[in-house]
Amino acid sequence: MVDITDITPPRSRSSSISTTDSNVALPSFESLAPPRPPTTKAEDETNVSIDGLDKDVRLKVDAGPGCGGIAWPAGEVLSRYIAYRHGIDPSHLRNKKILELGSGTGLVGIVAGMLEPTSEIWVTDQSILLDLMEINTELNIPTNQQGKRNVHVSELNWGDDLSLNQIPIKDIDIILAADCVYFEPAFPLLVKTLYDLAPIGKEIEILFCWKKRRKADKRFFAMLKKHFNQFIIEDDKPGEKEIYNRQGVSLVKLVRKK
Numbered sequence: 001m002v003d004i005t006d007i008t009p010p011r012s013r014s015s016s017i018s019t020t021d022s023n024v025a026l027p028s029f030e031s032l033a034p035p036r037p038p039t040t041k042a043e044d045e046t047n048v049s050i051d052g053l054d055k056d057v058r059l060k061v062d063a064g065p066g067c068g069g070i071a072w073p074a075g076e077v078l079s080r081y082i083a084y085r086h087g088i089d090p091s092h093l094r095n096k097k098i099l100e101l102g103s104g105t106g107l108v109g110i111v112a113g114m115l116e117p118t119s120e121i122w123v124t125d126q127s128i129l130l131d132l133m134e135i136n137t138e139l140n141i142p143t144n145q146q147g148k149r150n151v152h153v154s155e156l157n158w159g160d161d162l163s164l165n166q167i168p169i170k171d172i173d174i175i176l177a178a179d180c181v182y183f184e185p186a187f188p189l190l191v192k193t194l195y196d197l198a199p200i201g202k203e204i205e206i207l208f209c210w211k212k213r214r215k216a217d218k219r220f221f222a223m224l225k226k227h228f229n230q231f232i233i234e235d236d237k238p239g240e241k242e243i244y245n246r247q248g249v250s251l252v253k254l255v256r257k258k
């Protein structure tokens, strides 16, 4: 029997980062934001160059809607990895259904959609980031003959009941998450969502990239370890791992424990 006591969210349905008591004031943005500077500034638009894409990703950034409105280092590392791997083995993304958690600007999911038009991607975050992700999707992903894009924007609050979500959760092949470990009260919510997305026995690849910041992050990995094994990604472009590791960024594959 799996012990899920510490991945049960404090509230069954949270529309934002939850506290255990609705009378407790939510923390300020400053206390939520990762302490290290992002790779982009609060300019209107920035271009992100990813080897393997024939054009830069045009990214509207906005420091207003929480820390997700700008692009963070782990997102760029994960984007570069999926692009490199796609160059070697396009079947990795071909015809795959992909879900990105805590997408912020949408960068990683948009890169996946640009790399492989046959894939279908849901970039997700809290409601405050949806407009920005929509703009960035429209800036980078062309519509097909039916007027549809292969990247969709959707609200997904960690810890929420996934069966209430419009995303075809059961069909998801790949989960992407970058720089989502930074706010302690959200740790059990994120672990619960990963747990719910990857039931035992389901073939699903979870690529999880993060930047080490606080000692408290260890609490997240202690929770995660109860249900997932971590495997360091070794098939990145030669030399890349050493560079991003030096910057405190790690990239792993998570596999649900049986």
Ligand SMILES: C[S@@+](CC[C@H](N)C(=O)[O-])C[C@H]1O[C@@H](n2cnc3c(N)ncnc32)[C@H](O)[C@@H]1O
Pocket (backbone or CB within 6 Å): 016, 017, 018, 034, 066, 067, 068, 069, 070, 071, 072, 073, 074, 075, 076, 101, 102, 103, 104, 105, 107, 124, 125, 126, 129, 156, 157, 158, 177, 178, 179, 180, 182, 186, 189
């Ligand atoms: C540091 S940002 C990283 C954004 C993006 N993945 C990147 O690498 O640039 C963390 C993201 O997690 C999202 N997030 C935080 N708590 C969340 C929650 N409870 N449910 C869903 N998303 C959440 C934030 O809105 C933000 O977009």
